[in-house]
Amino acid sequence: MIKVNKAFILDIYKPIVNDTHKGIQGHALLIGGSYSKMGSVCLSSKAALKSGCGLVTAFVPKCGYEIVQIAFPEAMVLIDENEKVLSNIEYTIEPDAIGIGMGIGQDVITEKAFYNFLLQNKTNLVIDADGLNILSKNNNWLSLLPQKTIITPHKKELERLIGTWQSEEEKLEKVIQFSLDHDLVVVVKGAPTLVIYHSEIYQNTTGNQALATAGSGDVLSGIITSLLAQSYNPINAAILGVYLHGLTADIAAPEMSYQAFVASDIISYLGKVYLSLEN
């Protein structure tokens, strides 16, 4: 087990070069949301842009169009033909990385759209939340995922994917086997969060109970998608994303308490987090 501390992170961290531009800084596509869960994809999309990629597009059901535009004017928005849930994920843009699943629900129409998306997609992928729940119900679709797809399950989502475990040791064995079987980078969210790729285990060292708040995971999947779009390899994108996400809470807690910290604050504190890496 490798502990991910600041020295480890500085080794993989790539500062932004001064002659870059938004076109080469990475384009992240976040596919998510449904009626009553549109906040999830707003949080993911905003977290992606605030993590340094150059462009962000959100793909949402029709009812999300104005919500995303108003919540987050920097984003471009593509809409599904269905009003409330995703039903047909089609677009002509060429993103560098895609994050999918936050807030999408598990309507049968959305399951079908997710399947058709997986059939045609070749882009590096992060799968979160209901994307994982849908995969749990259709585990033969795992073979459709690109190599080193990143999945970000919390405890319940992980159980749905790999079944239950009796001990921490058994959990790790099962996750390692799952990662080997399907060539996945598994972000085992918790306190602490682990990133597991095949038999490599990376234990994060940042984060605290302030992160136990709605949308915290949606923000994490947005950050990781952004890093993937910025051409970090999938293992490093997951490790760095988890570290940055946790560090926002470590910097913020003494300034604003555990209680008052919400998912939007993770996004707000990303600036201080990046500055702390430069010093």
Ligand SMILES: NC(=O)C1=CN([C@@H]2O[C@H](COP(=O)(O)OP(=O)(O)OC[C@H]3O[C@@H](n4cnc5c(N)ncnc54)[C@H](OP(=O)(O)O)[C@@H]3O)[C@@H](O)[C@H]2O)[C@@H](O)CC1
């Ligand atoms: N603003 C928005 O639009 C938001 C939208 N969201 C979207 O909602 C959708 C549903 O996602 P979800 O995670 O709330 O539902 P679900 O998978 O049933 O898990 C809930 C149960 O799992 C457990 N549990 C969870 N974490 C655990 C842990 N660390 N450690 C241990 N147990 C843990 C816990 O179960 P319990 O322990 O109570 O048995 C809990 O009751 C999804 O698409 C998401 O993106 C949300 O992101 C919120 C903001």
Ligand SMILES: Nc1ncnc2c1ncn2[C@@H]1O[C@H](COP(=O)(O)OP(=O)(O)O)[C@@H](O)[C@H]1O
């Ligand atoms: N007590 C805690 N200590 C550290 N990190 C935590 C704690 N509670 C939650 N987190 C982190 O917060 C995030 C929660 O993700 P998730 O459950 O998917 O939230 P949501 O679906 O509401 O966005 C994970 O990254 C998890 O590791």
Ligand SMILES: [Mg+2]
């Ligand atoms: Mg979640």
